[in-house]
Amino acid sequence: MSGTGRTGIDAKSLLDIARHTLLADIVPVLSGEARFKALMVANAMAIAAREVHYGPVKAPGNDAAIVAAIRAGLHDGDTIMARRLQDLAQAKCRISSKTVEKAD
Amino acid sequence: MDEARRAPLSAWLPDGTGIVGMSLMSGGAIQQNWKLDVRVGGEPQGWVLRTDSTATLSHSRPRAEEFALLQAARRSGVAVPEPLMLCSDLSVIGTVFFIMRRVEGVAAAHRIVRSETLGGGRAALTASFGRELAKIHAIRPTQAGLGFLKKHPDMAPGLRFVGEMRAHLDAAGTPQPILEWGLRHLERHAAASAEIVLCHNDFRTGNIMVDDAGVTGVLDWEFAGWGDPHEDLGWLCAKCWRFGSPHEAGGVGPRATLYAAYERASGLQVDDDAVRYWEIAATIRWAVIALSQAARHISGTEPSLELALTGHIVPELERDIMRATS
Numbered sequence: 027m028s029g030t031g032r033t034g035i036d037a038k039s040l041l042d043i044a045r046h047t048l049l050a051d052i053v054p055v056l057s058g059e060a061r062f063k064a065l066m067v068a069n070a071m072a073i074a075a076r077e078v079h080y081g082p083v084k085a086p087g088n089d090a091a092i093v094a095a096i097r098a099g100l101h102d103g104d105t106i107m108a109r110r111l112q113d114l115a116q117a118k119c120r121i122s123s124k125t126v127e128k129a130d
Numbered sequence: 131m132d133e134a135r136r137a138p139l140s141a142w143l144p145d146g147t148g149i150v151g152m153s154l155m156s157g158g159a160i161q162q163n164w165k166l167d168v169r170v171g172g173e174p175q176g177w178v179l180r181t182d183s184t185a186t187l188s189h190s191r192p193r194a195e196e197f198a199l200l201q202a203a204r205r206s207g208v209a210v211p212e213p214l215m216l217c218s219d220l221s222v223i224g225t226v227f228f229i230m231r232r233v234e235g236v237a238a239a240h241r242i243v244r245s246e247t248l249g250g251g252r253a254a255l256t257a258s259f260g261r262e263l264a265k266i267h268a269i270r271p272t273q274a275g276l277g278f279l280k281k282h283p284d285m286a287p288g289l290r291f292v293g294e295m296r297a298h299l300d301a302a303g304t305p306q307p308i309l310e311w312g313l314r315h316l317e318r319h320a321a322a323s324a325e326i327v328l329c330h331n332d333f334r335t336g337n338i339m340v341d342d343a344g345v346t347g348v349l350d351w352e353f354a355g356w357g358d359p360h361e362d363l364g365w366l367c368a369k370c371w372r373f374g375s376p377h378e379a380g381g382v383g384p385r386a387t388l389y390a391a392y393e394r395a396s397g398l399q400v401d402d403d404a405v406r407y408w409e410i411a412a413t414i415r416w417a418v419i420a421l422s423q424a425a426r427h428i429s430g431t432e433p434s435l436e437l438a439l440t441g442h443i444v445p446e447l448e449r450d451i452m453r454a455t456s
Contacts, residue, residue: 066435073442089305096310097296102318108456111308115452118445 041075069124076121083117086110131162131181135223139179142222144215146171161352165232176232178211181225194218195278197228199351202276202328208265209233209345233347239336243373243381249340256383258344259366260391262333266348267359267396269328276328279355287358288320291411298418302425312414312451319407325398329357334371335380359398363388364408369450370416370443410454417447 045068053064086092092107101107133152140149151167155178164179181193193216200213211230218226242248242255249255271281282290292313299306331353339347365371366380366388375381379388389400424441426432 063435066439069439070435073439086307089307092307093305093310096307096314099314101311102314105456108311108452111311112449112452112456115308115445115449119449122442122445 036078038075038078041071041078045071045075072124073122080117080120083114083121086114131164131179131223131225131227138222142217142219143168144170150174166229177214177229178232179227179229181223181227193226193228196351198275198278199354200228200230202269202273203266203348203351206265206269208262209347210351211347211349233339235339235341235346237336237339237349239334239371239373239381242335242338242340243375243377248342249344249382250342252377252383253387254344255340256377256379256387257391258340259333259338259380259382260388260393261395262338262345262348263330263359263362263366264392264395264398266330266333266362267325267327267398271326271356273328279328281356286320286322287326287361288316288407288411290357291361291415292317292320295414295418298422302418302422304421304425306417306421308448308451309414309417312410312455315455316407316411316414321404321407323358325359326356327359328354329359329361330354331357331361331365333362334366334368335373335382336371338380358404358408359396360401360404360408361411363392363400363405364410365412365415367405368409368412368416370413370447406454410451413447413450413454417444417451420444420447 048064048068048071053061053068056064087110092101095101096107136149136152143149148169149166150169151165153165155163155165162181162183164181166177166179168175168177180196197213197216200210203210204212211233214229214231216226216228217223220226236242236248246252249258269276271279295309295313299309330348330351332350333348337348337350338345339349367378367385372378372381377383378385385405389402389405392398393400420440420443423437424444427434427437427441
């Protein structure tokens with residue numbers, strides 16, 4: 027596991043506990059603009075923690091080449107490409123979205 | 131624009147008009163709205179002064195054109211803030227601005243989609259949305275005063291849209307396979323339009339001021355242009371503009387209620403497939419805008435947590451696009 031070698035605290039658990047502290051102890055005493063910004067910070071930390079946990083999303087291939095082929099119609103009706111792009115969207119959602127729905 | 135401009139602004143206003151109060155209501159990256167409390171011949175009135183911020187979005191309308199759109203909308207009976215005066219003289223406050231009458235109500239999308247009573251209740255408000263859209267769409271390319279709006283002769287509106295979005299993506303320089311997949315779908319399924327009308331192009335909960343009785347003002351006209359009526363219906367119904375609400379028409383009410391009210395008021399027939407086509411387009415357009423906002427953070431020109439988080443909206447939009455097209 028990453029980060030366990032020296033301290034036993036990996037990046038994800040550190041972000042998780044920092045976020046928990048922010049939400050439990052700091053946000054309740056804030057109001058207005060400061061509270062809104064603190065909630066955005068908590069949101070950003072959750073996204074970063076999920077990216078650390080799942081690892082960065084891999085591109086399905088050479089993006090520029092795929093785009094050129096899609097525009098040229100070479101992937102029209104291509105169910106394999108559709109599946110790859112669905113999986114890509116799902117993998118990105120797993121990191122970016124608060125609510126992750128099950129894949130179809 | 132700032133407080134220091136109060137004196138030249140007062141001098142520019144018609145005789146007998148005095149500024150009693152002035153404060154910044156909302157200042158986005160694109161526009162600023164100033165709340166003006168004035169006395170006109172002793173009578174108190176509430177106005178809004180709308181002007182540009184320093185940074186401007188490339189496809190956003192200059193203020194003078196937005197003023198002309200408000201005038202056209204008002205002539206067509208759309209609930210809009212009454213446009214009062216336009217100033218193109220840069221020596222007054224440093225930017226072009228116009229003044230409109232202030233409308234009262236709530237625009238905040240999260241409040242509107244959760245409310246059972248605003249606008250007269252969900253069904254009544256949904257029907258009002260349909261009627262307002264019908265009045266907007268009654269404005270046609272022959273209308274005087276809107277000659278600045280670009281005409282797109284003999285081109286299916288869907289193909290025009292695909293071309294515009296590809297140009298944005300090419301200019302941004304980061305290839306986006308999922309958005310391109312969606313655009314190719316729209317390209318293959320583009321249909322000619324029976325009617326070309328004035329589309330608001332940002333008609334959604336959040337840009338529509340409502341009170342307990344109904345719509346008090348349709349706001350934010352800077353993206354308006356000629357197009358297919360279904361473009362606006364699709365934008366309003368797109369999942370990304372329901373703000374988490376299960377109600378399909380703008381997060382407020384049933385789609386059928388919107389369609390019925392729109393058809394009755396406009397005399398046009400709603401094609402549900404066409405609305406759903408434009409919902410895919412709406413999702414792509416919002417993703418392209420969100421990416422451009424995130425790019426301002428990523429490039430370092432405008433480091434901002436809010437802009438960075440906007441980039442993380444895109445994956446959900448991409449998932450919606452893939453679901454709708456495969």
